[in-house]
Amino acid sequence: MIETIKLTKRYGDLVAANEITISLKEGDVFGFIGPNGSGKTTTMRMIATLLNPDYGECYVCGKSIYTNPDEIRRLVGYMPDFFGVYDDMTVIEYLEFFASTYRINGPGRRKVCEEKLELVDMSFKRDAMVSQLSRGQTQRIGLARTLLHDPQVLLLDEPASGLDPRARIEIRKLLRRLGEMKKTVIVSSHILPELADVCTRVGIIEKGNMLVDDYVADVMKKAREATLLEIRVVGDPEQAAKLLEQHDLVKGVSITDETIYVTLNAGSEDYSDLPSELIQAGFKLRQFREEEVNLETAFMELTKGMQQ
Numbered sequence: 001m002i003e004t005i006k007l008t009k010r011y012g013d014l015v016a017a018n019e020i021t022i023s024l025k026e027g028d029v030f031g032f033i034g035p036n037g038s039g040k041t042t043t044m045r046m047i048a049t050l051l052n053p054d055y056g057e058c059y060v061c062g063k064s065i066y067t068n069p070d071e072i073r074r075l076v077g078y079m080p081d082f083f084g085v086y087d088d089m090t091v092i093e094y095l096e097f098f099a100s101t102y103r104i105n106g107p108g109r110r111k112v113c114e115e116k117l118e119l120v121d122m123s124f125k126r127d128a129m130v131s132q133l134s135r136g137q138t139q140r141i142g143l144a145r146t147l148l149h150d151p152q153v154l155l156l157d158e159p160a161s162g163l164d165p166r167a168r169i170e171i172r173k174l175l176r177r178l179g180e181m182k183k184t185v186i187v188s189s190h191i192l193p194e195l196a197d198v199c200t201r202v203g204i205i206e207k208g209n210m211l212v213d214d215y216v217a218d219v220m221k222k223a224r225e226a227t228l229l230e231i232r233v234v235g236d237p238e239q240a241a242k243l244l245e246q247h248d249l250v251k252g253v254s255i256t257d258e259t260i261y262v263t264l265n266a267g268s269e270d271y272s273d274l275p276s277e278l279i280q281a282g283f284k285l286r287q288f289r290e291e292e293v294n295l296e297t298a299f300m301e302l303t304k305g306m307q308q
């Protein structure tokens with residue numbers, strides 16, 4: 001669906017995007033993560049055919065940005081990080097206006113607009129003035145506008161920026177829904193955990209360079225050197241620790257505040273024998289869980305020493 005090959009953009013001496021290669025298929029929701037000025041907008045604008053690269057190629061649904069820009073614009077919905085506000089319009093008028101720019105006309109136009117309003121949960125504001133919407137509601141209307149021509153590919157530039165936690169959750173729900181609808185989505189953010197649970201893939205960009213591009217699960221996996229288990233037993237933790245220490249899967253054991261921390265050898269993902277062996281030895285388990293690696297920890301781990 002989206003295939004960029006060494007996409008590069010320079011501004012004088014500054015390389016805003018350096019040989020960016022991304023390959024996304026139907027239903028992929030790609031979290032494009034990077035700090036301010038790292039090249040996210042530049043890359044998305046090149047994919048949307050709004051900015052010419054200096055080097056590289058990009059295909060959207062098999063069409064090249066060089067030879068088929070008009071077709072790509074029909075296939076892509078691009079939501080910029082800032083869009084103009086049209087103060088003297090109601091929500092439905094605003095959407096109808098943009099629908100007409102996509103040549104969606106006739107009686108079907110109102111229906112399309114109503115459908116998109118419903119998709120972003122904004123039907124209740126259809127007759128409100130655009131100027132009277134909250135920031136979160138404005139973002140949602142912006143997304144409805146981006147979806148009007150039913151694009152297969154969505155490029156969403158920081159849709160959650162400036163939103164309160166509740167509105168961020170709403171945006172996340174919407175992203176998940178778009179993935180379920182088999183759209184291909186690139187969504188940018190400078191906050192990594194914000195996108196962790198909705199993305200299938202994550203790309204980390206810094207100073208124009210892609211540092212990481214992988215499936216979320218694999219990013220997590222790579223980030224952890226070894227699985228860490230937290231175990232609490234009824235009875236003497238020292239005894240349980242001794243037993244665990246002897247197990248083939250176990251690399252190290254320590255005890256803090258009655259909790260036994262067990263580090264497993266690399267690659268020991270199936271540790272289902274451990275709880276049963278403890279139980280067989282007469283211990284009752286109060287807790288047995290794998291420590292969660294969150295995406296923020298993963299990010300710090302993966303980008304350690306990689307910055308330019």
Ligand SMILES: Nc1ncnc2c1ncn2[C@@H]1O[C@H](COP(=O)(O)OP(=O)(O)OP(=O)(O)O)[C@@H](O)[C@H]1O
Binds near residue numbers: 011016034041
């Ligand atoms: N038209 C331009 N002329 C010169 N430099 C530019 C231009 N547009 C972008 N840049 C520079 O290119 C770099 C990448 O910018 P870009 O907007 O792609 O970053 P970003 O990751 O989207 O940042 P943000 O999170 O702040 O939106 C920045 O250093 C920026 O200053």
